[in-house]
Amino acid sequence: MRGDEEWGSIPELVRTAARRYGGREAVVEGRTRLTYAGLGERVERAAAGCLAAGVRRGDRVAIWAPNTLDWIVSALGAVTAGAVLVPLNTRFKGTEAAHVLRRSRARLLFVTGTFLGTSYVASLRRTEVELPDLERVVVLADTAPEDYTSLPDFLAAGAGVTASAVRERADAVAPSDPSDIVYTSGTTGSPKGAVITHAQTLRAYAIWSELAGLREGDRYLIVNPFFHTFGYKAGIIACLMRGATMVPQPVFNVDTVLANIAAERISVLPGPPTLHQSLLDHPARASHDLSALRLVVTGAAVVPLRLVERLRGELGIATVLTAYGLSEASGIVTMCRRGDPADTVATTSGRAIPGTEVRVLAEPGEPGEIQVRGFTVMRGYFEDPETTAETITPDGWLRTGDVGVLDAAGNLRITDRIKDMFIVGGFNAYPAEIEQLLGLHPDVADVAVVGVPDPRLGEVGKAYAVRRRGATLTADDLIAWSRREMANFKVPRAVEFVSELPRNASGKVVKGELRGRPAGGAGGLDAEGVRSADRGGAGGLGR
Numbered sequence: 001m002r003g004d005e006e007w008g009s010i011p012e013l014v015r016t017a018a019r020r021y022g023g024r025e026a027v028v029e030g031r032t033r034l035t036y037a038g039l040g041e042r043v044e045r046a047a048a049g050c051l052a053a054g055v056r057r058g059d060r061v062a063i064w065a066p067n068t069l070d071w072i073v074s075a076l077g078a079v080t081a082g083a084v085l086v087p088l089n090t091r092f093k094g095t096e097a098a099h100v101l102r103r104s105r106a107r108l109l110f111v112t113g114t115f116l117g118t119s120y121v122a123s124l125r126r127t128e129v130e131l132p133d134l135e136r137v138v139v140l141a142d143t144a145p146e147d148y149t150s151l152p153d154f155l156a157a158g159a160g161v162t163a164s165a166v167r168e169r170a171d172a173v174a175p176s177d178p179s180d181i182v183y184t185s186g187t188t189g190s191p192k193g194a195v196i197t198h199a200q201t202l203r204a205y206a207i208w209s210e211l212a213g214l215r216e217g218d219r220y221l222i223v224n225p226f227f228h229t230f231g232y233k234a235g236i237i238a239c240l241m242r243g244a245t246m247v248p249q250p251v252f253n254v255d256t257v258l259a260n261i262a263a264e265r266i267s268v269l270p271g272p273p274t275l276h277q278s279l280l281d282h283p284a285r286a287s288h289d290l291s292a293l294r295l296v297v298t299g300a301a302v303v304p305l306r307l308v309e310r311l312r313g314e315l316g317i318a319t320v321l322t323a324y325g326l327s328e329a330s331g332i333v334t335m336c337r338r339g340d341p342a343d344t345v346a347t348t349s350g351r352a353i354p355g356t357e358v359r360v361l362a363e364p365g366e367p368g369e370i371q372v373r374g375f376t377v378m379r380g381y382f383e384d385p386e387t388t389a390e391t392i393t394p395d396g397w398l399r400t401g402d403v404g405v406l407d408a409a410g411n412l413r414i415t416d417r418i419k420d421m422f423i424v425g426g427f428n429a430y431p432a433e434i435e436q437l438l439g440l441h442p443d444v445a446d447v448a449v450v451g452v453p454d455p456r457l458g459e460v461g462k463a464y465a466v467r468r469r470g471a472t473l474t475a476d477d478l479i480a481w482s483r484r485e486m487a488n489f490k491v492p493r494a495v496e497f498v499s500e501l502p503r504n505a506s507g508k509v510v511k512g513e514l515r516g517r518p519a520g521g522a523g524g525l526d527a528e529g530v531r532s533a534d535r536g537g538a539g540g541l542g543r
Contacts, residue, residue: 003206003241004175004199011080011170013202013240014043021216021243028247028264029069036243039073046077047166048158053108053136057082057172060104060181063227064088064097064120065112066250070140070151071226072236074110080170083108085180086193087227090115091427091487094123098131100183100191104382105133113141116251121145175199181382182229182327184428193382194327201233204330204376207353209238211335212297213319216243219292220268221260223249223275224426229331234270234297244268254278262288270297272426273307274457280310290315299323305346312342324349324412328391328398330376334358334412348411359397360406367415370404371397420511422451422459427489429461431511434490438463441481443471448501448509449492463492464514466500473497 007013017026018040026039034042055061061078063085065071075085086104088097090112097120101109111120121139137148144150179201181193214220220239224231226248239246247264249256257279260266269275276296279285296311299322311317322345325332336350344350352358355375362368377398380388392398401421404414420431431449438447446466451459467473475495482491502513 003202003204006206007202008175009170009173009177009198010076010179010201010237011047011173013237014040014076014080015170017240017243024216024243025245026239027069027072028245032069034069042073043076043080044163044166045155045158046073047080047170048161049138049154050078050081050083050108050158051161051165051169052158053138053154055081055083055108057169058084058177059108060084060086060106061108061110062086062088062101062104062106063110064090064092065110065140065226066090066115067222067226067231067248068112068140068250069248070110070112072246072248074138074140075226075232076236078108078110079173079179080166082169082173082177084178084195087180087182087232089227089487090225091489093486094120094125094127095129096487097124098127098129100193101131101134102129103191104181104183104193107133107135109134109137111137111139113139121148173198175202178379180232182331184327192384192387194378195380195382196330196378200330200376200378201237203355204332204353205233205237206241207355208234208323208332208335209241211337211353212238212295212321213338214238214242214244214268214295218242218244218267218295219247219264220244220270221247221249221257221264221266223252223257223269223271229325229327230270233331254282255284258282258285258288258290261290261293265292267292268295269293270295272423272458273298273303274425276311277307280307280314293317295319295321297321297323299325299349303346305343308342308346320345322346322349324414325376326400326402328378328400329356329372330378332376333370333372333400336411344411348407348413350412351410352412358406358410358412360404360412362405365405365407367403367405370400370402370412370414372400373397420450422461424454424460424489425457427487429459429490431461434461434463434486434492437486437490438465438478438482438492440485441473441478443468443473444478445469446501448511448514450511450515452494452515454493460493461490462494462496464496464498464501467497 018036022037024036025033026036027034061083063075079085086106138154139148140151175198177198178195179198181195183191183193222231222235226232296317303322308320311320319338321336323335334350334352336345357373359371360368373396404412406412422429434449435447438444444465445468448464449461452462454460478495502510
């Protein structure tokens, strides 16, 4: 049975999982071990809190926090109350988060107190972006500043809401209702929110779970951030479907990954190639028992054939799969199948999932723009019909902006990105957005950003900047400024100052010429700065 037909809505999936897998471990977080029945109860309490806070069906509820049990409960509680979830990137600074809150017109925000040394609450308070629709901010902590609400107080307020009222609201959620809006900045630099429904989510990730071979009793280390489709849907939603145990890890640290795999007998470890490469190369790997690992799903970057061979050979992982997706297509478009040869897994992203079509606008075997049609394609960008019309053709084909090649068997190989996006350790970086931010520096007259290869993170940003006349700005100065003003994965790892940028007759920067330039001029982050780029987790299936 299709996922959308079996469950109909995410609230029903949560309720079914609580009943079907009641005594099985659902979430392990430190000393907390929560069963599926216990998770179901906590989600209903969070939903009651949302009802008490005045959340209506269709309201947007945002969450800005790392991978934790609180994220799982708050997000599923909001969706159970009929809200549309808006996950925020944990790498955002206050202004970046505020722009998405404003654009989505979110009425309620769940936010962590402090993460990686940054106070999200203070960051949000400092922003000058007006948020007229945001009525309540719930801090996922025991205390909260003035005007904000602590999580215990939020839940206590919901104590007066009856279980039948929560059930009635959950039952009112229709399969065709939006379940979430995932914002992607795109090449224009302005955030665009892909609207995905309950039916799309359930159908897509029932397929993902089947193709991956996820099963009851699996123990799933979720390092991919929950704000990303790969963490939320291929993680939380998939586990709810199959009765797997979720072990959320808020920060990507290879020592912690190794310790978790051994201590919790982890069997499933999706993530970008960066994660698995770090695992294989760790000097202390042999001292950890990794024998329970049986399933790896990767993507979001070129996957070296040697990596697939090492995962299978050195770690004895039975199933290693690659996949491709984007937010506008529910996070999944193509996927390898169990039993595919290593070279197919390493050199392609597999074949279209059931219910979807993939085409490449080029002669057979030649690269061209990838387009997708089928049930996974978003309903559109939130309150942006013009951009939606530019992105989805009248006959339903989604223009992905990616370039690829289809082989005779239908396997898709990604070769380039029309939109110049590059991927830093699994996080999507958009040059136009970074250029807009760098352009705010008072000493920068002109700037262009391109992705350049990096042995650890796959790709990183390099900025070519033109100084304002009389300025003495250095590469280190601009990088230090960038660290304060933008999410770390967006920060250029190198800066080269030039007298002018190469432009064509229409005034557009010729980025191909920049990419072909020999290395020169310099500046870059120290080793610590580079490592910190992927500490918040790793991306996954695509953009």
